[in-house]
Amino acid sequence: MTKYKLEYIWLDGKTPIPELRGKTTLRAFDHPPTLADLPTWGFDGSSTMQAEGKTSDCLLKPVALYPDAARKDAYIVLSEVMLPDGSPHPSNTRAKTENDPDFWAGFEQEYFLYKDGRPLGFPAEGYPGPQGPYYCGVGYKYMGNVARQIVDEHLDLCLAAGIHHEGINAEVAKGQWEFQIFGKGSAKAADDTWTARYLMMRLCEKYEVDFVLYCKPIKGDWNGSGMHTNFSTKYMREVGGKEYFEALMKAFEKTIPDHIAVYGPDNHLRLTGLHETQAIDKLSTSSRMVTRAIWKIAGRTPKAIPTRSFRAF
Ligand code: MN
Numbered sequence: 001m002t003k004y005k006l007e008y009i010w011l012d013g014k015t016p017i018p019e020l021r022g023k024t025t026l027r028a029f030d031h032p033p034t035l036a037d038l039p040t041w042g043f044d045g046s047s048t049m050q051a052e053g054k055t056s057d058c059l060l061k062p063v064a065l066y067p068d069a070a071r072k073d074a075y076i077v078l079s080e081v082m083l084p085d086g087s088p089h090p091s092n093t094r095a096k097t098e099n100d101p102d103f104w105a106g107f108e109q110e111y112f113l114y115k116d117g118r119p120l121g122f123p124a125e126g127y128p129g130p131q132g133p134y135y136c137g138v139g140y141k142y143m144g145n146v147a148r149q150i151v152d153e154h155l156d157l158c159l160a161a162g163i164h165h166e167g168i169n170a171e172v173a174k175g176q177w178e179f180q181i182f183g184k185g186s187a188k189a190a191d192d193t194w195t196a197r198y199l200m201m202r203l204c205e206k207y208e209v210d211f212v213l214y215c216k217p218i219k220g221d222w223n224g225s226g227m228h229t230n231f232s233t234k235y236m237r238e239v240g241g242k243e244y245f246e247a248l249m250k251a252f253e254k255t256i257p258d259h260i261a262v263y264g265p266d267n268h269l270r271l272t273g274l275h276e277t278q279a280i281d282k283l284s285t286s287s288r289m290v291t292r293a294i295w296k297i298a299g300r301t302p303k304a305i306p307t308r309s310f311r312a313f
Pocket residue numbers: 108178228
């Protein structure tokens with residue numbers, strides 16, 4: 001028998017954006033555990049904005065399992081939050097999400113690394129040199145000496161966890177980076193993305209660095225962070241056609257406010273039409289964008305397609 005460290009992680013009830021929580025339990029198995037071996041666990045929802053003090057028990061239902069290379073004999077157990085009667089907690093949006101394995105999604109997670117209340121590489125007073133050399137930048141004067149170490153360690157943790165990680169790049173603002181996660185089915189894509197975020201946040205603790213997803217941390221002439229989302233359905237991949245794609249984009253145009261409403265707070269500060277974004281009330285499309293979205297999702301971004309032409313969100 002081996003005692004395994006099982007880190008149950010879940011999203012708390014913080015609004016408008018939930019935060020990650022996690023705690024460890026030890027369980028003995030005579031084989032590496034599978035999802036089916038893992039028990040439902042519980043926690044005190046009064047400390048996570050998920051319950052009142054009197055009846056504060058919430059349940060953690062394991063839904064995805066990831067090997068945890070940062071600890072010996074360890075797994076990360078991504079969990080949904082359930083009410084004591086076994087029904088999904090109101091904060092549990094995963095339970096309500098349709099999960100069609102033929103819907104493929106690729107997320108480009110942009111983020112800042114922060115230290116001492118400012119992006120890595122920003123001086124204590126004022127600003128570093130303007131944007132330009134940092135995107136895919138190379139060299140100490142642009143990249144510093146810690147960020148790439150964190151980014152590379154994170155990549156290895158993700159790969160060891162079996163996360164479908166697709167790539168990394170330094171982003172446009174100083175201290176800003178991106179990682180890319182692909183998944184077949186919205187559950188797999190989102191589970192891998194949240195677990196990758198968890199691994200990054202936990203990794204950053206030892207560097208005294210914070211992983212910041214806020215969409216516009218630095219006002220002025222500095223890019224904000226978004227999460228470009230590439231997607232395709234079976235129909236788009238196998239039938240598609242110009243007419244269909246044009247109709248699809250038209251349909252999106254009618255639901256801009258619905259989309260913005262679930263993209264997190266303060267996006268009006270980021271989606272201004274500047275800094276490689278479209279204005280918050282407009283949808284831009286091009287045949288090149290559609291082509292890129294499809295090709296990229298298939299893991300074949302051809303060099304001929306300028307990858308920085310698509311900046312809708
Ligand atoms: Mn990208």
